[in-house]
């Protein structure tokens with residue numbers, strides 16, 4: 001008898017399937033998913049250790065699209081970012097986990113997700129990111145936004161909540177407290193969102209799954 005096909009679980013004995021299933025079902029039903037303790041036990045700790053060992057000059061001020069207007073930029077967002085790479089063990093483990101999620105979502109939702117990119121984000125006290133969408137319809141190949149929070153003991157009073165909106169609405173439909181191990185996944189074009197000013201250092205990983213829109217004239221850059 002043929003052996004059942006196994007998806008290699010590169011992050012150890014942890015079984016990701018229940019979490020992936022929940023994300024997939026939530027996305028199909030409503031276009032977003034918020035999950036506590038989404039990733040293997042120690043991975044959030046390892047990622048927090050990594051982001052806090054990085055020095056401030058490892059980060060760069062985050063930009064907005066192609067606009068190279070520092071004043072506008074500062075008005076919209078004040079976080080600092082650093083892109084993840086495979087050459088660090090902690091970052092590699094996160095990139096592996098998101099690769100397994102990508103494969104799962106493609107199998108179950110036929111999203112045709114082609115690549116993933118992500119950066120650490122550090123919001124200093126007072127930093128924010130005003131209401132925005134991560135992708136404009138027809139103008140981007142970002143399909144799915146993924147944010148993982150890395151803040152131990154975060155309290156409501158610490159601010160820094162993620163407010164999620166339905167298009168054309170001014171009241172958020174949910175407020176996400178950026179607690180350690182919490183994962184937010186949502187369709188990049190569908191949901192305007194904003195980050196309220198944080199009162200303490202706020203760490204996260206923000207990333208995007210993309211579809212491949214390359215043509216022979218214009219190869220799709222990974223970023």
Ligand code: OGA
Nearest residue numbers: 134147162193195204206
């Ligand atoms: C982003 C973003 C949300 C958050 O980086 O585009 O919206 O809660 N981040 O950090």
Ligand code: MN
Nearest residue numbers: 132133134193
């Ligand atoms: Mn965003």
